[in-house]
Amino acid sequence: MGKNKFSQQEVKKIGKLLRLKNAGNRAQQKQVRHLLRVDYEFNISDFNEPGKAFGEAELEAALQRGAILILDDATIAAMKEKRARDHARDEAARQQAAIEQGEETDWKAAMKEWEAWENENSNPNQ
Secondary structure: OOOEEEHHHHOOOOHHHHHHHHHHHHHHHHHHHHHHHHOOOOOOOOOOOOOOOOOOHHHHHHHHOOOOEEHHHHHHHHHHHHHHHHHHHEEEEEEEHHHHHHOOOOOOHHHHHHHHHHHHHOOOOO
């Protein structure tokens, strides 16, 4: 599930990408769907009827029925910052759990050990 709250500018860009998707061949359509998911967190499947094409008209219909909301730029920016903080927190917790379970190496600790070893074993006469 992607998001359903976008800025007016994002909705315009999504509409343009949907036009490109519907005009393109299979490979181009796949690329546009990828861009929609990655760049805008917009999943067509969240808003369309299965088996039907999703284009600008369907985007407008989703806006009209309230499935997609348009918010001001400041609110969208705050939401993106919060998502980034949450993602960083979750990733740090995942890495710490993996280190504790022995699935990953704590590279920061390993680098500190390496630097300490290098400092101890460096010869200034070389």
